[in-house]
Amino acid sequence: MMEEKGRENGVAAMKACYRRFDPAAYLQYNYTPPRADFTRKDSIVPWKLACLHRAFTEGDMSGELLVDIGSGPTLYQVMSGCEVFSKVLLTDFLEVNRQELRRWLQDEGQCSLDWTPYLQHVCKLEGRRPSAWTEKAAKLRQVVADILPIDVHCSQPLAPDALPSAGADCLVSCFCLESVSPDLAAFTRALGHIGKLLRPGGHLMLIGALGESYYLAGPGVKIPVVPLNEAQVCTSLKESGYTLIRLEVYTLTQDMRVGVDDVTGVFFVKAKKD
Numbered sequence: 001m002m003e004e005k006g007r008e009n010g011v012a013a014m015k016a017c018y019r020r021f022d023p024a025a026y027l028q029y030n031y032t033p034p035r036a037d038f039t040r041k042d043s044i045v046p047w048k049l050a051c052l053h054r055a056f057t058e059g060d061m062s063g064e065l066l067v068d069i070g071s072g073p074t075l076y077q078v079m080s081g082c083e084v085f086s087k088v089l090l091t092d093f094l095e096v097n098r099q100e101l102r103r104w105l106q107d108e109g110q111c112s113l114d115w116t117p118y119l120q121h122v123c124k125l126e127g128r129r130p131s132a133w134t135e136k137a138a139k140l141r142q143v144v145a146d147i148l149p150i151d152v153h154c155s156q157p158l159a160p161d162a163l164p165s166a167g168a169d170c171l172v173s174c175f176c177l178e179s180v181s182p183d184l185a186a187f188t189r190a191l192g193h194i195g196k197l198l199r200p201g202g203h204l205m206l207i208g209a210l211g212e213s214y215y216l217a218g219p220g221v222k223i224p225v226v227p228l229n230e231a232q233v234c235t236s237l238k239e240s241g242y243t244l245i246r247l248e249v250y251t252l253t254q255d256m257r258v259g260v261d262d263v264t265g266v267f268f269v270k271a272k273k274d
């Protein structure tokens, strides 16, 4: 009983932190240069986009439905997957983030970030001319079917009727689980919860922070993060019923450490549900 109460308190405290999450500031901190500098091979965002491009296009994907877990206010994580899956669902805990995504998808303007350079870069990875970015934008707008509320701490993170009974064919989740979990056990439980949304044999693409204990989600908005190392990520995946296919790690250079967090590395995982 006491242990369960402790878990609930940790998760509740975490949710309270997110009331002050500022999407525009968050995008500014993490998705503009130097972390998103498309002229630099060693910038973090081009590295992430290359990992995702390779993982989605190496020929082992099957099915129709891709679900992005904890999308936040970002779209880069589905720019490769939208060419492979005919239906994409975006999800986030906060309405402010779901609104940010809706603004771009409905082409309403007033978006906090211009995604054009991202679309152009992914087109380049696909061997297309950068001007094909308008076609990729249209494709993304066409395949994203909905933007749903989610809570990865619930044993059923989405509404009961959100997915077909067979589950999703592929999940992608970037920088979410470690940033919303009070400790490693909660991270592992959340990994298990989202695993229940995925069909057996389906793939999980997981991007996350290594060694991060906090990040800024707006001016003066400091959010705690459970610091992870590679071994813990691999153990949590195994405990949650996944088989690891590939783990890649990016170690931040000094100039990528811009004071918005204390992250030391970024991991990319491609795994398969047992």
Ligand SMILES: Nc1ncnc2c1ncn2[C@@H]1O[C@@H](CSCCNC[C@@H]2Cc3ccc([N+](=O)[O-])cc3CN2)[C@@H](O)[C@H]1O
Residues within 6 Å of the ligand: 015, 018, 021, 030, 035, 044, 045, 069, 070, 071, 072, 073, 092, 093, 094, 097, 150, 151, 152, 153, 175, 176, 179, 180, 209, 212, 215, 261, 263, 266
């Ligand atoms: N219970 C919940 N269930 C699902 N989602 C939830 C829940 N609570 C909050 N959320 C949702 O999850 C959140 C996802 S954004 C989390 C930010 N992660 C940390 C940040 C990201 C980042 C980005 C880039 C780089 N880099 O080196 O280039 C480093 C880093 C490290 N710092 C947010 O959308 C919230 O709305």
